[in-house]
Amino acid sequence: MRAIITILAVAALASVPLWLRDPYLLNALITTGIFVIGAMSLNLLLGFTGQLSLGHIAFFGIGAYVSALTSLGFDIGLPGGFRLVHAPWPPIIGLMLAILVAGLCGYFVGLLSFRVRGAYFVIVTISFAEVVRLVALNWVELTQGPLALTNIPSIALPLPGFGELTLRTKMQNYYLVLAVALIAYLLIARLVHSHFGRAMRGLMENETLAVSVGIDVTRTLTIAAVISAAIAGAAGSLYAHYIRIIDPEVFAFINTVTMVIMVISGGKGSLAGPVVGGLIFGLLPVALRPVMAPEAQWIAYGGVLIAILFVLPRGIVPSLAQRFSRRRSKATALASVTLAETAAKEPA
Amino acid sequence: MTARSVAMTIDQVAVLFGGLVAISDMSFTVGEGEIVSLIGPNGAGKTTAFNVMTGFLTPSAGRVTYQGRTLTGLKPHQIADLGLIRTFQRTSVFPNDTVYDNILIGLHRRGRVRLLDAILGLPGARASERRLRQRASELLEWVGLERRAQDAAGSLSYGEQRLVGVALALAAEPSMLLLDEPVSGMNASETHRFVELIRSIRDRGITILLVEHDMPMVMTVSDRIVVLNYGRIIAEGTPDLIRNDPAVIEAYLGHGVGHA
Numbered sequence: 001m002r003a004i005i006t007i008l009a010v011a012a013l014a015s016v017p018l019w020l021r022d023p024y025l026l027n028a029l030i031t032t033g034i035f036v037i038g039a040m041s042l043n044l045l046l047g048f049t050g051q052l053s054l055g056h057i058a059f060f061g062i063g064a065y066v067s068a069l070t071s072l073g074f075d076i077g078l079p080g081g082f083r084l085v086h087a088p089w090p091p092i093i094g095l096m097l098a099i100l101v102a103g104l105c106g107y108f109v110g111l112l113s114f115r116v117r118g119a120y121f122v123i124v125t126i127s128f129a130e131v132v133r134l135v136a137l138n139w140v141e142l143t144q145g146p147l148a149l150t151n152i153p154s155i156a157l158p159l160p161g162f163g164e165l166t167l168r169t170k171m172q173n174y175y176l177v178l179a180v181a182l183i184a185y186l187l188i189a190r191l192v193h194s195h196f197g198r199a200m201r202g203l204m205e206n207e208t209l210a211v212s213v214g215i216d217v218t219r220t221l222t223i224a225a226v227i228s229a230a231i232a233g234a235a236g237s238l239y240a241h242y243i244r245i246i247d248p249e250v251f252a253f254i255n256t257v258t259m260v261i262m263v264i265s266g267g268k269g270s271l272a273g274p275v276v277g278g279l280i281f282g283l284l285p286v287a288l289r290p291v292m293a294p295e296a297q298w299i300a301y302g303g304v305l306i307a308i309l310f311v312l313p314r315g316i317v318p319s320l321a322q323r324f325s326r327r328r329s330k331a332t333a334l335a336s337v338t339l340a341e342t343a344a345k346e347p348a
Numbered sequence: 349m350t351a352r353s354v355a356m357t358i359d360q361v362a363v364l365f366g367g368l369v370a371i372s373d374m375s376f377t378v379g380e381g382e383i384v385s386l387i388g389p390n391g392a393g394k395t396t397a398f399n400v401m402t403g404f405l406t407p408s409a410g411r412v413t414y415q416g417r418t419l420t421g422l423k424p425h426q427i428a429d430l431g432l433i434r435t436f437q438r439t440s441v442f443p444n445d446t447v448y449d450n451i452l453i454g455l456h457r458r459g460r461v462r463l464l465d466a467i468l469g470l471p472g473a474r475a476s477e478r479r480l481r482q483r484a485s486e487l488l489e490w491v492g493l494e495r496r497a498q499d500a501a502g503s504l505s506y507g508e509q510r511l512v513g514v515a516l517a518l519a520a521e522p523s524m525l526l527l528d529e530p531v532s533g534m535n536a537s538e539t540h541r542f543v544e545l546i547r548s549i550r551d552r553g554i555t556i557l558l559v560e561h562d563m564p565m566v567m568t569v570s571d572r573i574v575v576l577n578y579g580r581i582i583a584e585g586t587p588d589l590i591r592n593d594p595a596v597i598e599a600y601l602g603h604g605v606g607h608a
Contacts, residue, residue, distance in 0.1 A: 195476075195477070198456070199456055201445065202456070205443065205444055206441070206442050208404075209440065209442065210453070210456075211423075211425050211428070212402065212436070213433065214456055214457040215425055215456050216423075
C-alpha cells in the first residue's frame with residue numbers, strides 16, 4: 001500500500017516537466033525541491049532524534065559556498081605571505097566536496113554539543129550559522145562578501161562515452177533535483193529502518209533506558225548529525241549551481257525557520273512529512289503572489305501553519321496516517337471476529 | 349552453598365549527595381549464577397546502589413568490579429557492553445513503539461552492523477536483521493508477551509510493562525541482570541509467574557541481583573539476601589538466616605517487641 005503511494009507520487013513528480021511548460025512555475029518547483037531536500041535532512045535530526053538544529057541553513061550554505069568556490073576557483077593570501085590558488089574544477093566535484101565538508105562540519109557541531117544536548121544543541125547550531133554567515137560576509141577575498149559569488153557554472157554530468165551533459169534547462173535541473181531528493185529520501189528511509197534508526201528512536205523516547213541496553217548516545221547522535229549535514233550540503237550545492245549566484249544572505253535565520261516550518265507542518269518523524277510540508281510552503285508564495293504583497297505572505301504562512309497544526313496536531317502525514325490506520329485496524333478487528341465465529345461454528 | 353566464582357564485587361562503596369549519606373561503606377559480592385536480593389526499607393539506598401553498579405552514578409568512594417574489571421569511569425552504555433544490564437523501577441519501556449519494536453531496540457548490542465551495509469541493504473545486514481527478528485520473537489515468547497507483540501508498549505498494564513522491561517534487558521544479552529523492583533504493580537499470579545521467569549533466566553547461566561519489597565517473593569527466589577538500612581549493610585545471608593535476624597526485624601518493624 002505504502003509502496004504504491006510512493007511509486008505513484010514519484011511518477012507524478014517525474015511527469016511534471018512533460019506537461020508544465022511555464023518556466024516560472026518550474027523554477028518555483030526546482031527551488032522548492034532543493035528546500036525539500038534541506039527539510040528532509042533537518043527532519044532526520046529533529047524528527048528522528050528529537051534534536052532541534054536552528055542553524056541548519058549553515059550546512060546548506062557551506063555546501064553552496066564550497067561547491068561554488070570549487071567550480072569557480074579562488075586565489076587568496078595566507079598568513080606569512082603565501083598564496084593559495086585553486087584553479088576551477090568541474091561542478092560535480094564541487095558537489096562531492098560540498099557533501100564532505102558539510103558532513104565534517106556536522107561532525108564537529110555534533111561532537112561539541114551532544115555531550116550536553118537539548119537547549120545547548122539549539123544554541124550551538126544558531127551560533128554556528130551566525131559565525132559562518134559573518135565569515136562569508138567578511139572574508140571578501142574568498143567569498144566576495146556582500147558582492148556575492150557570481151557566474152557559478154551549471155552542473156555538468158559526465159556521461160561515459162558521450163562526454164558531458166551540462167544542465168542548462170529548467171527541465172534538466174528539475175530532474176537533477178528530483179534524483180538527488182529521491183536518493184536522500186531512500187538514504188534516510190534505510191537509515192531509520194536499520195538498527196541504527198532504532199537506536200535513534202530509543203534515545204528520543206527514553207534515553208536512560210536506551211543507554212542501559214548499550215546504546216551510545218554521543219556516537220548515535222553525532223552520526224545522525226553528520227548525515228543530516230551532508231544532505232543539507234548537497235542541497236546547498238544544487239542551489240548554488242542552479243541559481244548561479246550566492247551571497248551571505250543564504251545563511252539568513254529565516255531560511256532555517258522555513259525548513260523547520262516545512263518539517264513541523266508536514267510531520268516530523270515521518271519520512272514523507274518534510275516532502276508534503278515542503279511542497280506546501282515552497283509553493284505557497286506562488287499561489288499567494290497574485291493576491292498578496294511579499295510582506296503580507298509571511299502572515300499568511302503563520303496562519304496556514306497554525307491552521308494545519310490545529311486540525312492535524314502531529315503534522316499532516318502522521319495525523320492522516322493515524323486516522324487511516326485506525327479505520328483499517330477496526331476493519332481487520334471485525335474481520336478476525338467474524339473468522340473466529342465461523343471457526344467456532346464449524347464442528348471439530 | 350557451593351563455592352562459586354565471584355561475578356561482582358562491591359568494595360567499600362560510599363555515595364554522598366552533598367551532606368546526605370545515601371550509601372556508607374557498602375561491601376558485598378555476588379557469585380556467578382547466583383540470585384542475590386538487596387532489600388531494605390524505603391530510602392535505604394538500594395536504587396542508589398544499582399545506579400552505581402551500572403554507571404549512572406559515580407561513587408564518592410570505593411569501587412565496583414565486574415568479572416575482574418573495575419567499572420569506575422565507564423559510561424552506562426560501556427558497562428552494558430560488559431553484559432551488566434539493569435531494569436528500572438519506573439521508566440521501563442519505549443512507550444510509543446510496539447512491544448516487538450521495543451525488543452528490537454533492546455537487541456542493539458547484538459544487531460551492530462556497519463552503517464554503510466545497512467544503508468545499502470547488503471546481504472550481511474539483511475541476514476542480521478532476520479536474525480534479530482527471530483530473536484525478538486523468541487524473547488517475547490520467553491517472557492510470555494507474544495500476544496501483545498503488536499501493541500504499543502505504553503498501552504500495556506503496569507505488570508506487562510515490567511515484563512517488557514525485563515525482555516528488553518534480556519535482549520541486551522546480559523551475563524548479569526539487575527532487576528529494580530520488578531514485581532511492584534503485579535498481582536499475585538503475575539508475581540508467581542515472574543518468579544518462574546527469574547528461575548528460568550538463572551538456569552541459562554545469568555547472574556541476578558534483585559531489589560524488591562515483596563518479601564514472600566524475595567524469600568522464595570533468593571539464594572542470598574543483603575539487607576540495607578540507612579545506607580549500611582545490617583545483615584547478609586540465606587533467606588532463613590535473614591528471616592530470624594534481630595537487626596532486620598528491628599529495621600522493618602521498629603523497636604517495641606522487647607518493650608511492650
